[in-house]
Structures are given as C-alpha cells and as structure tokens.
Amino acid sequence: MPKEIVCFGEMLWDLLPTGKVPGGAPMNVAIHLTYQGQKVRLISRLCHDELGRELILFLREKGLDLALVQVEQTHPTGTVVVNTANKTEVQYSIVAPAAWDFITYEPEAAQTVSRCDAFVFGSLAARQEITRQTLRQYLPLSNLNVLDVNLRPPFYSQELLEDLLTQAHIAKMNHHELAEIRGWYGVPVDAQESMRFLVRRFGLDLLIVTRGEHGALALQGDQYFEQAGFTVDVADTIGSGDAFLATFLALHLNNSPVPEALKQACRAGSWVATKAGATPIIDWDALAALDQNPAPDIE
Numbered sequence: 001m002p003k004e005i006v007c008f009g010e011m012l013w014d015l016l017p018t019g020k021v022p023g024g025a026p027m028n029v030a031i032h033l034t035y036q037g038q039k040v041r042l043i044s045r046l047c048h049d050e051l052g053r054e055l056i057l058f059l060r061e062k063g064l065d066l067a068l069v070q071v072e073q074t075h076p077t078g079t080v081v082v083n084t085a086n087k088t089e090v091q092y093s094i095v096a097p098a099a100w101d102f103i104t105y106e107p108e109a110a111q112t113v114s115r116c117d118a119f120v121f122g123s124l125a126a127r128q129e130i131t132r133q134t135l136r137q138y139l140p141l142s143n144l145n146v147l148d149v150n151l152r153p154p155f156y157s158q159e160l161l162e163d164l165l166t167q168a169h170i171a172k173m174n175h176h177e178l179a180e181i182r183g184w185y186g187v188p189v190d191a192q193e194s195m196r197f198l199v200r201r202f203g204l205d206l207l208i209v210t211r212g213e214h215g216a217l218a219l220q221g222d223q224y225f226e227q228a229g230f231t232v233d234v235a236d237t238i239g240s241g242d243a244f245l246a247t248f249l250a251l252h253l254n255n256s257p258v259p260e261a262l263k264q265a266c267r268a269g270s271w272v273a274t275k276a277g278a279t280p281i282i283d284w285d286a287l288a289a290l291d292q293n294p295a296p297d298i299e
C-alpha cells in the first residue's frame, strides 16, 4: 500500500563537469520514493528563473506532486558545484544563498506533515535561519521523523546535529559521518558499539549506517543487522545514499523486515552509483544480478 511521505529541504541542480543534473538529497529521495509507488510531497522552494522552470518541468515529468513547492523571485534556484575527481568521495560546493534557504511555514504544509506516514529531512536544510525555523515548526507535528544526516561541510555543527537527532525517530548516516559523530563523544571505534551509544543517547527507534560498497548496518532497539555490499563499476556516488534511503523506507513503512529492506536498499544504492547523477530509473531486474557480486567485508 502506498504510504504518504513528506520530504523537506533542498531542491537544486548539481553542476557536474559533464553538465547539470537535478539534485538535493530530499528531492532525490522524493523522486526515488515516487519511482517506488509511494505518495510523496516535497516541501521546498525555488526561484521563478530559468533553472527553476527547468526543474519544475523535470519534476512534473517524474510525476512529483509540487503543490507544496514555493516559488519566489528574489533568491536563485539552488545550485551545487560537484567535484567528481574522486568518484567514490564526491565533493560538493553548495552555493548560498539559494531559494531553498527561505522555505516559509505554511498551514497546508503543516497539515500534510501532521498526517503523513514519514517526514524526511536532512541537516543541510537547516544551514540558514528561515528554513531552519520552518523545519523546527514541522518536526513536532509528524509521527515519524526520518533524519538523513548528510553532513555537508561547512554547513553543520555538533549543536545542530544534536538538536536534529533528538527529534528523529529513524536516522541514517554513512560510515564517515558515524566516525565524525562518534568522535564528538569519544566513543570506541567499533561500529556496533557506537551505534548502540547513539541510539541510547538520542532515543532513536532505528539507526542505519551505510558503508559504500561494503553494505550497511542497522540497529533497531537491541537488534543489530549487517548487510554485505555489492561490487559495481562506479560512475559517481551522487544520490546513492538517497536511493538507499528511499528504498529502505518504502519497504520498512510497508512492514518488510529490516534485513530485507536493508538488502534491497543496498542494491538500489549500488545501482544508482553505476549511473551518472542522482535519480536514474532503477532497473530492478538488473539489480537482482548484483547478488552475484558480493563485496568483501571491511571489518
């Protein structure tokens, strides 16, 4: 059954050396959730400029509901200069200000958030005051807050992350982000132990850690799960984590057991890494073939 999922935050163009592709973690998650038949609303903001108009056309073609996307005239539609010199560790220069820094509170959006099945957000959207305040107003309304940590330097602080983690029910981060956050508390290097620490400290129901080609880990209550990764030819890793999260959520919200959701999410993330840009349409048949390419474990 389709679930109602609200994605909040940045929508933008990723400017790659080869040209521009639509991006922004919450928007990427929204598109992947739409591919997977879920009912999605994106809360964001763009400008009535050339890039904004192009983005609207792209999203309409993808079948996304744009009723809660605000349009303004002052701040430009978001752009990010992406350095893909290292294909597996892409660097983002996130241009500021951007229209998505100015998402304002709307009663209709608040109502949608209060009755949705999940509210997906990340730390980057909170880099500027206005969008941060709007996010703070929506978070208490939703029954299931899903934090996609997405640390994008220099736009985060320990204080901000602690605030967001406290309000999250589910959190997803990659292994680099886990290492950084663990470091704030001097927790031992062991992944499982540091996950247990974070789940306890922030009262999380579920914590997921992605490990690139080495798969993913999850801790739900006391139960710890590991999923091995898949070896693929990486085009770039942009949006890989976003496809992972969308796939995990679509399954989790529809009552799949965590190990099954983790496995499909790893497959989807790996597949997206084989293509340029964040939102290629996933070929689920080709994905099944990934099982023949398990990657070696790192631990």
Ligand SMILES: OC[C@H]1O[C@](O)(CO)[C@@H](O)[C@@H]1O
Binding pocket: 010, 012, 014, 022, 023, 024, 025, 026, 028, 080, 092, 124, 152, 238, 239, 240, 241, 242, 278
């Ligand atoms: O959202 C910030 C950046 O992260 C991505 O979503 C990838 O996860 C890019 O598309 C975007 O430029």
